[in-house]
Amino acid sequence: MGNENAPLSLREKQRKERLELLLQVAEEVFVEKGYLDTSMDEIAARVGIGTATIYSHFASKEELMVAAILEQNFQKNTQRVVEICSDAEGNATNKLTRIFHFLVSSDFFRRRVEMLYILRGNAEAQRALLARQEKITTSVETFSQTLTALIEQGKATGELQTSTPTSAMVKAFIGLIRTQGITDTLISKYSASNDEILQVYLHGIATHEQ
Amino acid sequence: MGNENAPLSLREKQRKERLELLLQVAEEVFVEKGYLDTSMDEIAARVGIGTATIYSHFASKEELMVAAILEQNFQKNTQRVVEICSDAEGNATNKLTRIFHFLVSSDFFRRRVEMLYILRGNAEAQRALLARQEKITTSVETFSQTLTALIEQGKATGELQTSTPTSAMVKAFIGLIRTQGITDTLISKYSASNDEILQVYLHGIATHEQ
Amino acid sequence: MGNENAPLSLREKQRKERLELLLQVAEEVFVEKGYLDTSMDEIAARVGIGTATIYSHFASKEELMVAAILEQNFQKNTQRVVEICSDAEGNATNKLTRIFHFLVSSDFFRRRVEMLYILRGNAEAQRALLARQEKITTSVETFSQTLTALIEQGKATGELQTSTPTSAMVKAFIGLIRTQGITDTLISKYSASNDEILQVYLHGIATHEQ
Amino acid sequence: MGNENAPLSLREKQRKERLELLLQVAEEVFVEKGYLDTSMDEIAARVGIGTATIYSHFASKEELMVAAILEQNFQKNTQRVVEICSDAEGNATNKLTRIFHFLVSSDFFRRRVEMLYILRGNAEAQRALLARQEKITTSVETFSQTLTALIEQGKATGELQTSTPTSAMVKAFIGLIRTQGITDTLISKYSASNDEILQVYLHGIATHEQ
DNA sequence: GATGAATGAGGTTTCATTCAT
């Protein structure tokens, strides 16, 4: 009966609810308008709070963005990945396929990469990232370990090659997802679907015995 | 006898040289400081021209960035890709490997993706992109056709699978390169090198007959 | 039997102690950081009370500063000046010297002058000054009368000139102390010590008979 | 025929005139409202220029204040002091009296001291002071040397004591003027005029032979 | 009575863009 479950006072409850709403709205606006064209005033107005109130939750615009993009979704995404891996049915390839589709559709990585690009070279942003990093360490760890375990299972069952290091397979997998994010005229002309791209990857890590 | 080959007047020659210098410097600064922290004044100062002069070449900051990042290098990069493909020696896999290393090291795609992310959702930027698009159409075409041809050659010689569509192979290849650009704590922990990632891809498109 | 001497309730006692602590801390912070960079939140945090609580004691930041700088020390300083003057030993010159050193070292006038400069022209501050003025009237009176009496004693004993009005001597004396407060590059180059400056003053008010 | 006397282009002339107007207006507003209650917007509005234009002349509000208070008047004041000292008529005491009255009436030291108090402890302000310091070094030197020379002349003619160091006399003189600046209820009750205060000083540095 | 969260109002500063020279 830890008191973290103790009933929050009305004030605290309202504050917590507003924080969640703030994060949700912030994410929406950042995604809709991009970092540059999003102003703190607009976020506050949409939430229905004073601009200054945001600063009682987050020290800077950068910190708000990091929180909105990272914290908002990472835990949920990680949880879903774990669920997929825990499924009794399906082999490694099948599970990787499901994870791939889920993560591409969740848009999480697109936002994450966008954030990383935008905040690159911004000293304050680096600090914000660090300040918030620990809050998602658990998710990062779980996410990584889950993927690693999945691939090693695939190797153990002979489904995946053992000649390619697991780390390379994981890294390539994440890269594969990240790449789906942004539209580029250079590649938009290629009609290939996400599925076809995934096939190249799966083929690349699979064993090819007769 | 088109007069586009007529000798340029001194004025015109100087103007053209300055334009090239401007593009070069702009790219440097954008890459060095990022879009946000780059000011038109600084670019002009580094080039040694007046700020207003930039606006006689480009309609906006966005247009300058598009030009600096896209036009500045695309032609050069395309040319090198064509050269590699024209080489008498080496099969498709070997050439893809060389192209991969060249493009990763040239940093072209990192900058391009960064630009796309940053300018996403910015209406003025979209207009700028369109306004400049036609200037690089030739390069885009050449680049695409060269890669497509290379992969189809590989298919013809039996080196690459025919079951995967060429367009998917090309798209995955470009995605592979784009993914190398940005460091992310999520994948930075995986020690896999670029080479190992490339192997996954090459393995994924190769035939696996005994 | 005024009930101002009645035993205070625990509540009232605590409140009074907190007020004293508040004034002390406020003075510290104002002196440490200056008026501009001192925030009510910081003062409250250092005292360990809620920000809003300050406003149950003082109507505004200005009023708090006036109280903290004026009331906090004036009584103590006045008391010490009275003590020095009451000393059986020493003539007027000697006592003025001791008072001078005490007041310079106590830093009271520096803070007072700083406050006056900073709050000058601030209507709210003038109101605060007036609102608090009466609280220190006694000290002001005592301070003034003590100095005046001391100098008139000096005149009576023939130690000080009678040709200079007492009021001028007092005014010059206070000005002398006030002047020691702030460092200015214009006069910092003059190596003269406080003592030497004092000598000019003492020489200026002394009789010079052979 | 240095080209610093070359006719300025119309643009340059206008800019210079506006700068002078800016400094003058800035001084007025700072003196009228105090540092805190003066906003850059108001200064700009009164001058009739855009707020941003101020920043093409001065890097910060602090730098503007330093320039407006220091540079605006120091040279003029110094020049007048030098003129008084160069006067063939009058001995040292007489000249000190005239300098005293001039400087008190010019209000220069009051503003200077106010500035020093306000900017104390403000890091940006210290930088601004340094950045501008060199611009007034000449005036500082001239001012100091002129006063020093005047007093040493007084000593040479036997008018002033030689037992008190010149530096102490100068320092006390400047302190004397600085003290006239701010009204304080503590001393405002003393009816003594500036003149009477000055007498104490002059008496303090004079020789007292029979 | 005490509080901490909320905020309105405003401040300084930046910068892409324009325009008179």
Added chain:
DNA sequence: CATGAATGAAACCTCATTCAT
């Protein structure tokens, strides 16, 4: 044509003060 100075517009952020609990 090239320019540097001017600037409008807006952004982020701060903080004294209030008010519901």
